Amino acid sequence: MILAALLMVVQVAAQDPRLERLDPGTRSAVSAVVDSARGDGLPVEPLIQRALEGATKGAPGARIVAAVRRLTVDLGAARLALGTNASAAELEAGVAALRAGATPEILAHLRDLRRPPLTMALSVLADLVASGVPADSAAAAVLALAPHARDADLVEFRRAVERDIALGAPPGAATSIRVNAGAENVFSGTGTNPGTVPRPRRP
Amino acid sequence: MGIERVESSDAELVRRVRAGDIGAYGALVSRYRDRLGRYAVHMIGDHEDAEEALQDSFVRAYRSLARCYDPARFGAWLYGILVNRCRTTGARAARRHRMFxxxxxxxxxxxxxxxxxxxxxxxxxxxxxxxxxxxxxxxxxxxxxxxxxxxxxxxxxxxxxxxxxxxxxxxxxxxxxxxxxxxxx
Amino acid sequence: MFERADDVVERVIQHLRRPVAIDPGLDARVLREIAQAPPTNRRGWPLWSALAAAAVLGAILIARPWSRDETNRSDLLQFVFVAPQAASVSLVGDFNDWDPARSPMQTAQGVWATAVRLAPGRYRYAFLVNGVDWRADPGAPTARDDEFGTASSVVTVGGRGS
CATH class of the missing domain: 1.10.10.10 (Winged helix-like DNA-binding domain superfamily/Winged helix DNA-binding domain)
Structure with a gap:
């Protein structure tokens, strides 16, 4: 009894003060999920941010707790695919890629192809899908560019595809044509020859 | 028509930029981007090169704003920077967009x-x-x-x-x- | 069918006068670039104005990187939102605990802007207009997982060659 009370005190003391914006019931449930994730070695900051997003947006407590639980599960899946050395930022980008429709195998393949950090590559994959590019096309494009493209190149690639889509191109076609153009003219792998590196777009 | 001596707010915005208000420059960019962008796209031919020229012109204009001696005619002055920038881009670049x-x-x-x-x-x-x-x-x-x-x-x-x-x-x-x-x- | 020469040229002119789609992110890129390099103190540009620019930016910087495990480098990002009728706009996101009080945006003629320093990572964010109206950033990728019923956007700060 005393031990249980003591544990409760310790748990309350360990709660992130930012979670005080949640109502007590939601706060308690979210804290439990956060503690469990911490115990599993998962990054907890994304979980806290998701809970705070829900609180600021006035979402019901049950929806906030469900969102945080779902994110915990997905962070675990991303870590399984990307490996235990993956950073918090990589895991969160990995979650976005998985939710966009990339398979764990694609994430693992990307990890094998590209030197870390993988954050931008994963993020670009997810953003392309959000722009309407089919998940398999987006994955194929990112995997094709991954070995040699710099992060800035990947961002420029995504912008170019988005611009083509905005101008009326079918998303899948826009992606494959940009990849082919990149393979021929842009991402030739040297990364140092001004003739082959894409003109850097201003940041 | 022509480049109008637009409302005094151009001069006011330039004054605020000179006083350090970067947000005021955002208003000027927002005001002129579409019209100048159209010129750059048609003049250069390639969309990406045109956007780069446009972006570069806005940045150059900001950095040399002290030489904009008539802030009420900021638009005309900015046009001049873009016209020059488009000239230096040279021959129309490869038509990636059209090919696409x-x-x-x-x-x-x-x-x-x-x-x-x-x-x-x-x-x-x-x-x-x-x-x-x-x-x-x-x-x-x-x-x-x-x-x-x-x-x-x-x-x-x-x-x-x-x-x-x-x-x-x-x-x-x-x-x-x-x-x-x-x-x- | 015969068409007069002047009519052909007139059709060209009308075609060329149509609006051209410009990347909506261009404004933010311009502002970000100039925020990183204030104008030089030449030809009468007062030094104090450059200092004032730095002070304005400094006052709205929020540096609370949480992805410290990747690299220590961070980028200063300028967020811009156009809302001519708004009385207030706040930037809220994963980088400021979704707290509207942390990043109020400054306005000039309805263009709202603020700068935030971000470490490498993927961040969700949105604009809160007049304290009640949630808006995604039209110039940025949309977050797919809008579990709370309002759209958010995504910005990614890379750690390699970006």
Missing amino acids: VRDADALNGAAHGDQADRVEWTDAIERALARLAPEYREAFLLKHVEDLEYEAIAELTGAGVSALKMRVKRAREQLQLYLREAEHV
Whole structure:
């Protein structure tokens, strides 16, 4: 009894003060999920941010707790695919890629192809899908560019595809044509020859 | 019409930028981006190169804002920077976008009907514009598309009014010729 | 069908006068670039104005990187939102605990802007207009997982060659 009370005190003391914006019931449930994730070695900051997003947006407590639980599960899946050395930022980008429709195998393949950090590559994959590019096309494009493209190149690639889509191109076609153009003219792998590196777009 | 002496807020915005309010420069960028962007796209031909020229012009203008001696005519001054920047971009770059439109159509199956006509017409205009000498294209766009007076164009380009009139006339004749040729291909 | 020469040129002109799609992110890129390099103190540009620019930016910087495990480099990002009728706009996101009080945006003629320094990572964010109206950033990728019923956007800060 005393031990249980003591544990409760310790748990309350360990709660992130930012979670005080949640109502007590939601706060308690979210804290439990956060503690469990911490115990599993998962990054907890994304979980806290998701809970705070829900609180600021006035979402019901049950929806906030469900969102945080779902994110915990997905962070675990991303870590399984990307490996235990993956950073918090990589895991969160990995979650976005998985939710966009990339398979764990694609994430693992990307990890094998590209030197870390993988954050931008994963993020670009997810953003392309959000722009309407089919998940398999987006994955194929990112995997094709991954070995040699710099992060800035990947961002420029995504912008170019988005611009083509905005101008009326079918998303899948826009992606494959940009990849082919990149393979021929842009991402030739040297990364140092001004003739082959894409003109850097201003940041 | 021409580049108007726009409302005093241009001068006010320039004053605020000079006092360190970067957000005020955002308002100026927002105000001029679409119109200047259209000129850059048509002048350079390649969309990405044009956006780069536009972005570069806005940054150059900011960095040399101390030399904008008549802030109420900020727009005209900015136009001059863009016209120069477009000139230095040189010959029209590889037409990645136009190639892309064709490829996309091919992937989609042949475009048909009105859409095909529209694509063909757009393509024909781009090709015809690209064939014009840069000084003809520049004068034609500034006069007829951007709707500037010859005196304003002379100020921007450094060319005399009579020379500009001749360039516009030649541009019109050549465009007509090139488009007639395209119709018969 | 016969068409007069002037009519052909007139059709060209009308075609060329149509609006051209410009990347909506261009404004933010311009502001970000100039925020990183204030104008030089030449030809009468007062030094104090450059200092004032730095002070304005400094006052709205929020540096609370949480992805410290990747690299220590961070980027100063300028967020811009156009809302001419708004009385207030706040930037809220994963980088400021979704707290509207942390990043109020400054306005000039309806263009709202603020700068935030971000470490490498993927961040969700949105604009809160007049304290009640949630808006995604039209110039940025949309977050797919809008579990709370309002759209958010995504910005990614890379750690390699970006």
